[in-house]
Structures are given as C-alpha cells and as structure tokens.
Amino acid sequence: xxxxxxxxxxxxxGSSRPKALLDMVLSAAVFEQKINxxxxxxxxxxxxxxxxxxxxxxxxxxxxxxxxxLYGVDKVYVDxxxxxxxxLSGRPLxxxxxxxxxxxxxxxxxxxxxVFGL
Amino acid sequence: xxxxxxxxxxxxxGSSRPKALLDMVLSAAVFEQKINxxxxxxxxxxxxxxxxxxxxxxxxxxxxxxxxxLYGVDKVYVDxxxxxxxxLSGRPLxxxxxxxxxxxxxxxxxxxxxVFGL
Amino acid sequence: xxxxxxxxxxxxxxxxxxxxxxLVAPGDSIILIEDGVFGVNLLxxxxxxxxxxxxxxxxxxxxAARGLSVAAAGxxxxxxxxxxxxxxxxxxxxxxx
Amino acid sequence: xxxxxxxxxxxxxxxxxxxxxxLVAPGDSIILIEDGVFGVNLLxxxxxxxxxxxxxxxxxxxxAARGLSVAAAGxxxxxxxxxxxxxxxxxxxxxxx
Amino acid sequence: MxxxxxxxxxxxxxxxxQTALSFCQAALAAGHQIYRLFFYEDGxxxxxALAVWPQDERDLHADWAALIRANKLDAxxxxxxxxxxxxxxxxxxxxxxxxxxxxxAGFDISGLGQWVxxxxxxxxxxxxxx
Amino acid sequence: MxxxxxxxxxxxxxxxxQTALSFCQAALAAGHQIYRLFFYEDGxxxxxALAVWPQDERDLHADWAALIRANKLDAxxxxxxxxxxxxxxxxxxxxxxxxxxxxxAGFDISGLGQWVxxxxxxxxxxxxxx
Numbered sequence: 001x002x003x004x005x006x007x008x009x010x011x012x013x014g015s016s017r018p019k020a021l022l023d024m025v026l027s028a029a030v031f032e033q034k035i036n037x038x039x040x041x042x043x044x045x046x047x048x049x050x051x052x053x054x055x056x057x058x059x060x061x062x063x064x065x066x067x068x069x070l071y072g073v074d075k076v077y078v079d080x081x082x083x084x085x086x087x088l089s090g091r092p093l094x095x096x097x098x099x100x101x102x103x104x105x106x107x108x109x110x111x112x113x114x115v116f117g118l
Numbered sequence: 119x120x121x122x123x124x125x126x127x128x129x130x131x132g133s134s135r136p137k138a139l140l141d142m143v144l145s146a147a148v149f150e151q152k153i154n155x156x157x158x159x160x161x162x163x164x165x166x167x168x169x170x171x172x173x174x175x176x177x178x179x180x181x182x183x184x185x186x187x188l189y190g191v192d193k194v195y196v197d198x199x200x201x202x203x204x205x206l207s208g209r210p211l212x213x214x215x216x217x218x219x220x221x222x223x224x225x226x227x228x229x230x231x232x233v234f235g236l
Numbered sequence: 237x238x239x240x241x242x243x244x245x246x247x248x249x250x251x252x253x254x255x256x257x258x259l260v261a262p263g264d265s266i267i268l269i270e271d272g273v274f275g276v277n278l279l280x281x282x283x284x285x286x287x288x289x290x291x292x293x294x295x296x297x298x299x300a301a302r303g304l305s306v307a308a309a310g311x312x313x314x315x316x317x318x319x320x321x322x323x324x325x326x327x328x329x330x331x332x333x
Numbered sequence: 334x335x336x337x338x339x340x341x342x343x344x345x346x347x348x349x350x351x352x353x354x355x356l357v358a359p360g361d362s363i364i365l366i367e368d369g370v371f372g373v374n375l376l377x378x379x380x381x382x383x384x385x386x387x388x389x390x391x392x393x394x395x396x397a398a399r400g401l402s403v404a405a406a407g408x409x410x411x412x413x414x415x416x417x418x419x420x421x422x423x424x425x426x427x428x429x430x
Numbered sequence: 431m432x433x434x435x436x437x438x439x440x441x442x443x444x445x446x447x448q449t450a451l452s453f454c455q456a457a458l459a460a461g462h463q464i465y466r467l468f469f470y471e472d473g474x475x476x477x478x479a480l481a482v483w484p485q486d487e488r489d490l491h492a493d494w495a496a497l498i499r500a501n502k503l504d505a506x507x508x509x510x511x512x513x514x515x516x517x518x519x520x521x522x523x524x525x526x527x528x529x530x531x532x533x534x535a536g537f538d539i540s541g542l543g544q545w546v547x548x549x550x551x552x553x554x555x556x557x558x559x560x
Numbered sequence: 561m562x563x564x565x566x567x568x569x570x571x572x573x574x575x576x577x578q579t580a581l582s583f584c585q586a587a588l589a590a591g592h593q594i595y596r597l598f599f600y601e602d603g604x605x606x607x608x609a610l611a612v613w614p615q616d617e618r619d620l621h622a623d624w625a626a627l628i629r630a631n632k633l634d635a636x637x638x639x640x641x642x643x644x645x646x647x648x649x650x651x652x653x654x655x656x657x658x659x660x661x662x663x664x665a666g667f668d669i670s671g672l673g674q675w676v677x678x679x680x681x682x683x684x685x686x687x688x689x690x
Contacts, residue, residue, distance in 0.1 A: 002679055007427070009352070011246060013301045014271035014445045020601050023640065027672035028679070041352060042246050042274065051303040056448060057488050058301065086248070087277045106358040110335045114685045115427045116566075120549055125330070127255070129343060131398045132368035132575045138471050141510065145542035146549070159255060160343050160371065169400040174578060175618050176398065204345065205374045224261040228238045232555045233330045234436075244446065244560070250347050270445045297452070316456035323554050324431050324462075333438075333560030341576065341690070367575045394582070413586035420684050421561050421592075430568075430690030442644050443602055472573055480646035482656045487644075514572050514617075516610035516646075516662060526612045530660030532646060 003034040005108050007117035008043035013053055018046055018061045021118040029071035036108045037068065039097060040079035044086060047078060047093040065095050079105060121152040123226050125235035126161035131171055136164055136179045139236040147189035154226045155186065157215060158197035162204060165196060165211040183213050197223060239264045240326035243272035245333065252332045253278065259330070260290055267314070267322055268294040276306055295319060336361045337423040340369035342430065349429045350375065356427070359385040364411070364419055366392040373403050392416060433457050434466045434548035437473035439559020441490035442483075446559020447476050451493055453556065458501055466548040467498070467505040469537070473559060474512040477505070477537040491534065498536040505537045506544045563587050564596045564678035567603035569689020571620035576689020577606050581623055583686065588631055596678040597628070597635040599667070603689060604642040607635070607667040621664065628666040635667045636674045 006025050010017040025037055039047055046062050053060045068076060078097040083089050100108075109115055124143050128135040143155055157165055164180050171178040186194060196215040201207050218226075227233055241260055247253035253275045256266060268275050273294050294306055296313040306313050314322070323329055338357055344350035350372045353363060365372050370391050391403055393410040403410050411419070420426055435454060439446030454464060469476055476494050483489035498505045507517060516532060519539050523531040533539060549555055565584060569576030584594060599606055606624050613619035628635045637647060646662060649669050653661040663669060679685055 004679060009430075010249075011271050011274065011302065013298070014246070016443050016601060020641075023672055024675065027676050031673070031676045031680070033676070033679070041348075042248055042271070045274070045302060048303040051301060053301040055297045055300045056445075056452070058448070059487050086274070102355060105356060109356065109425070109427065110358065112425050114679055115336065115425045116687060117427055117429065118690060122549060127333075128346075129368050129371065129399065131395070132343070134471060134573050138511075141542055142545065145546050149543070149546045149550070151546070151549070159251075160345055160368070163371070163399060166400040169398060171398040173394045173397045174575075174582070176578065177617050204371070220258060223259060227259065227328070227330065228261065230328050232549055233239065233328045234557060235330055235332065236560060242556075244449070248348065251345065269449060316452045317460060319453060320433075320457045320460050320462065323433070323556055329554070329556050331557040331560040339686075341579070366579060413582045414590060416583060417563075417587045417590050417592065420563070420686055426684065426686050428687040428690040440602070440645075472570070475645065478646040480648055480653070480658050480660065480662055482643040482646075482648070482652070482658065484640075484644075510614075513612040514614075515570075515605065516608040516612075518610055518612070522612070523610070528610050528612065530610065530662065532610055532660065532662060 001032070001034055002113040003111055004028050005036040005112035005115045006038065008037065008039045008046055009041040009117055011042045012046040012051060012062045013056065013058065017118040021116065022061060022064060024116055025073060026067060026071050029073050035073050036075045036077065036112065037073055038077040038079065038105060038108060040082045040105065044078055044082045044088060047095065047097065049092055049094050062094055068095065119150070119152055120231040121229055122146050123154040123230035123233045124156065126155065126157045126164055127159040127235055129160045130164040130169060130180045131174065131176065135236040139234065140179060140182060142234055143191060144185060144189050147191050153191050154193045154195065154230065155191055156195040156197065156223060156226060158200045158223065162196055162200045162206060165213065165215065167210055167212050180212055186213065238327050240322050240329040241266045242329055242331045243268050243275065244270040244331065246271040247275040247278050256332045262288040262290065265291040265293065265322060265326060267319060269298055273298045273302060273304060276304060276308060276311055293322065335424050337419050337426040338363045339426055339428045340365050340372065341367040341428065343368040344372040344375050353429045357387055359387065362388040362390065362419060362423060364390040364392065364416060366395055370395045370399060370401060373401060373405055373408055390419065431553040432463045432465050432551065434464070434468065434552040434555045436468045436470055436545065436555060436557045437476060437559055438471050438557065440472040440475035444559060447473065447490055450558035451490065451497065454497065464503055465552045466544065467503055468545045468548055469507045471511050474507045474515050474517045477507045477534045478517050478532055479534040480532050495534055495536045506540050507533065507537050509539050509541050512539055561683045562593045562595050562681065564598065564682040564685045566598045566600055566675065566685060566687045567606060567689055568601050568687065570602040570605035574689060577603065577620055580688035581620065581627065583688070584627065594633055595682045596674065597633055598675045598678055599635070599637045601641050604637045604645050604647045607637045607664045608647050608662055609664040610662050625664055625666045636670050637663065637667050639669050639671050642669055
C-alpha cells in the first residue's frame, strides 16, 4: 500500500483539472491506497456550496465530492490560508474537511510516496 | 485598411503562442494592413540573442523575427518596464524595436481597430 | 469608448488581472469571465483606476456557476447578452490570457 | 530527502514559483524547468528558505534554449540526466502547474 | 454589427470554447451578424469529428455543429494548427497518406488569410480561450 | 529505479510533453526502468496517429512512437481523456460508430487503474505538463 497525497489547486468550473484530479483520487481509493486529499489555492473554491454550473450547461465537479466519503476517503483537508486570502473564511463548505495550515501540508507532502496536484 | 495591434506576451520556447502570434502578424502584413507589434510581459524574452532551442530539438520562433522587416512590419515596440522587471534592461536585442512605456502602449491600443495578444 | 479588457484567468493563479490593470485607460471597461470572476473580491482595492471612469463587469453566468456573487461595490454583474453589448460599445477588445 | 518541487511556469505569468515556495520544506529541492527558468533572476532574493538547506536547480537545456544563464548565486544548472538523479534522490516530486 | 470570433481553446480542457459558443448564441439572438468563426491553435479540436462525450457531460462538439448548421455560419479551421493536431479533411488525409479524415462536416480548413479577411469585413473580432 | 511518467500536455501547444520525452530518454540512458508512460487529459494527443508535422518542426508524435518501439515501453492512454479528444482505437471507434480510429499503434487505451498500478509498482511517478 502506498500513501498518495493529492492537491486540488484549481477552481471547480474553468477547466477539466478538478474532475481529472477527483477521478485519480477515486481510482486510488478503489485500489485501497492511503489517501490524503488537500484543497488549497484556487482549489478551495471547489468547496463552496450553491454552485450552479447548469447556468453554463456544464457539469458540477463539486457535486461529485460527496462520493469521497462513499469511497472511504476520509483524510480531507482544506488550507485555511487559501480560504483567508480569497475572503472565504467562515463560509460553510460542501463537505467536511479538516482545516490545516502550511506546516501540516508540508508534513503531508513529506509522508507521501507520491504527490499529484492539479 | 485596418489598424491591427499585436501584443507578444509569452516567452519564445515554452509554448506555441509566440509562433501563432507571429504567423498572424505576417499574414496581416501580406494583406498590407497597418500593424503595430509590441513585445511586453514575458514576450520581451523573444528578443534575447543567443537563444539555442536546438538544445531542445525545437524550432526557434525568434530566428523568424527578422522576417518582420522583409514583410514591411516596421512599427515594432518593446515595453521598457517589462525589460526592467526581468533584469534585461540594456541587453542587446535580436531586432530593432522602439522602446515604449505603458502610456504609449495604451495609445497604440486606443488607435487599433483590433487587438490580438498571445 | 476604446478597449474592452476581457480577463478570463484567476487573479490568484496568473497575472492576467494585473496585466489588464497595467494597460487599462480612462474610457475603457473590464469584464471578468470564466475563472477571471475570482477577481470580484480583489478588484476594488486594487483599482484606483476605477475612479477614472473605468467600468467593471463580471459575467453573471460564471459567478453563479461558481457560487459567487458580486461582493465589491462598483462591479456590475452582466450576462452574455450584456457581454455582446459591451463588445459593440467599445472600439476593440483585448483578451488577457 | 523529501520532495522535489518541479516549477515549469513563468514566475511573472503565474504564481507557480510562489506556490512552490509556500510549500517547500528543509531537505526539499527545487528545479526550474521550461518557462519556470525565468525564475533564475527572482529566486534568491525571495528565498530565505534557501538558507534552510533547500537546494535549487535550473534545467540547463531550458536556460540555453532561452538565451539565459544562471545569474543568481545558489542556483545550480543541471541537465536532464541531473534531473533524473534529483527525482531518484527525493522521496517524491510535486509538479507545480 | 458584424462580428467574428477567434477560438483558441479546446473543448473540455478549458472554458474558452464554451464561452465563445454562448457569446455567439447571444450575439445572434441580439440580431448581430456572425461573419466568421475562426478556430486557431488548440481551438481546432472543436472541429474534431471523432470525439465522443459522456452522456452526462456537455458535448461542445455537437453544440458547435448544431449552431453552425442552424445559422449557416462560416466556420474555418486553421490548416497549420489542424494538421499538427490531427484534424484533417479528406483532401489533407489523402495528401499526407493518413488512413482517415477527422474534420466535422460543418467546418472548412483554410489558412490565416481567412482570419485577415474576417478582420477586414467585421466591425469586431473577439478572441476566446487565449 | 523503477519510474513511471504521467504526461498531461499536448505536443506542440506547451512544452511538457517534450520535457517528458527528454526525461524518459535520460532515465533510460541512466539504466533506470520505465514501468509505464501514462497519457492523461490533453496528453492523449501525443498518441494521435493522424497528426502531420511540418518538416522543419520537431515531430513529437514520431519521437514518442520511436522511443516506445525501441525500448518496448508500456504506453497507456487514459480512455476517458481519449474519447473526449477523439483519440480512438478500432474497438472504441466501432463501439461509438465513428468512421475511423486515430490511436497510434504503439499505445494502448485503458483506464486510471493502469495509473494506480503504475503508482504501486514504481519507485517514482513524475508528472509533466501539469
């Protein structure tokens, strides 16, 4: 078993990156790897409720996030500094994520066998 | 006849953007439009001499820049602030380009019928 | 009016908004689209320029898709139809990639 | 050693280098590749972190292709073979896009 | 007004092509004339006839094809961009001895001259997916 | 060491695929084993058999195909990424009633399971063109 750390760093709508990363996370979960999933930088926007991508006739990657729990991905983190910088501190989030700071992100990186960020 | 202003804003090697923009400029020149070609932001790197893209087995977009003169594109500008910010002030440049500042760029934008930046 | 500046990239991830603000002139307008709408929180404090008669818009479909609303005073939401009107009102447009 | 940070985007155009510097830890290394090598001028002043035993490299093929050389003290040029060695020396790698 | 669009972005990967399509629909709805859609660089992927989209995702390829057909739009794919990206019509496929063509029937392949022509004949040219 | 690569970038548009290829060559030259090349997202365009490059530009498609053949590398294209981008093998082409296949013969189409498998069996996995 490997420890894989994933960094979600892109907004939910503007590109295929968040969906591509989530697909990696869920695939790794199917193979029962040890997973850390960290939302930081623009990735914290994925956690906002009330997204309405139907306005763009697009699919909502964020609506798929609750699948993480079904797949047993429970080490989910959100970087507080990224939220702060975007004026999103204290906003309710779509899924429960443990607040973490840069030091904790660094230690999650150090513990990982492999790291993927999109 | 239209006045077309082009902004070269990307480095010479990392993407197809500079070549795509130069192809637009030369095509517009063939049709004898009035052209302003401004190198700014990372685009100023296109003007550095001694580029050796053969090290990447790639083609040098900058080596095609002298074609501008052959096509009669003589309104070529380089933004001094972009050079400064990158520590490139005073470096010899591949082709002759008129030094300009942000005010002059703004007036070239204002005078243009259409603007393209890559 | 002269130039419509179209900003489509996140101001946190890229310098698209900064590069726009460096070139914007009185009489110009700015429209934030796609991930550029993340700039709705940032724009006003940055924008002394706004005092010079520069109007600023954000595409409402892109805001809604991201669960955002216009926070800063002085930024007006507009839809695709409004985007088309803006393109027609300005002599030219510059897409800041 | 722990993480090799791979920075491939221009530090002027994107925040890739900043995001890298926000996460780099003692024992990590940084390699600038592709348009990331534009960071050779920027890195040292920014990098108090370099004092903490963080090594910094720039891919020589990408420097040469752009007509650049390593300006700042403390940044070492390395080729693709050296890049491979760095990947092997570190437990993992993170590509900052 | 007479408007042309330059589309630089591939469908799906980034949002630019989607924005261009919505802008085009809004411009037509407002009574403007779309003189030309010019697909450049990665934008040529919008004309790729072999793409298959999952049923629960928006198929931009189909949406472009429908919009072009319904409004008889002039949609041109840049030949230099298209060749490198494997978007070929029958003529190019046979010229370069490739086993198949891949250009959607609604699009033409041509050069940047068509983009210059669009600049000459349009009041506005807007770039998407830059 | 055993190394796998994940390639996100299309050839030509950005430099990531080129870097990945040079890295792969250097790793092989140093005696490392390349367990798998996994082409994801726009990276699947590297496997597009219909692409035609100008003679004076580097044909990354040809370079990948040659490298894979010469070293018998395992090169996998992500099926979800490939379908949306019109990169199909014969089986997918006939399943979706498309007139032609477009996958280079040196590549296989498969799912993200092959990427997980590469993580499990490699000492290092490096991402390019992110």
